[in-house]
Amino acid sequence: MSQAGSTPGARPARRAGRWERYRVTHPFSARDQAGLWGAVVGAVGLAVLLGWALDMKGGVVIVAAVPFIISWYENRRTAFQFDAVGARFGTVLLPWGDVTQFVVAMPEGGTHALIGARLRPGAALPAGGAVPAHDPAMPAPIHVAVLRAKFDLRKMSEKARRYAPSHIQIVVADPSGERVAT
Structure with a gap:
């Protein structure tokens, strides 16, 4: 590691494309998977609706919503984690x-x-x-x-x-x- 002299825990939370953390997740549950798929279907539905109503590109909505959906799902599944x-x-x-x-x-x-x-x-x-x-x-x-x-x-x-x-x-x-x- 090239960060000589730095103290552990004070480093950036992300390095070279991988997270510097330890994480334990809850097992997959039907409720969480239903929520994930519901959010995905909702984002696609919103994209179609906005594309129809506002003559807007629906892909923009999907691309904008995906990080929030993934973050919500990962936070929901995380039981224990430590990072920076x-x-x-x-x-x-x-x-x-x-x-x-x-x-x-x-x-x-x-x-x-x-x-x-x-x-x-x-x-x-x-x-x-x-x-x-x-x-x-x-x-x-x-x-x-x-x-x-x-x-x-x-x-x-x-x-x-x-x-x-x-x-x-x-x-x-x-x-x-x-x-x-x-």
Whole structure:
């Protein structure tokens, strides 16, 4: 990497055509797919209507709408993400200055892994974000549940070393205690 002397987490969010982030998504759902296809059909319908009513090129509407549709769909599917801005748990965005640790818990026999964050003293969760109910396996105040099949602790640790600020630790919590992920 040619950005010698820069600090992790302060880099631009996009480099050389690929995103510098770690992201875990919810599985595809029929509701989300219906919303995606509804938005696509709505954009095409609007393009046809404007083309007919205003003698306007309908392709302009489609080209203008596609980025918004894709962004809406990706935000809807994202369960957990961190990038240059901070960490996102569902709809709650936490700036890096408020996060001290990521906590990962994998309840015994469960199909989900829990990813959470411990906050610095005095930091509060942003107002308006939907926070799931407390899970006894998760010692952090905010968390999300993701399918174990979609979660890779090794990849998360690798991306955190590359993109997150150096003060962020990843801790694995289990019934016997907590340990720092390597």
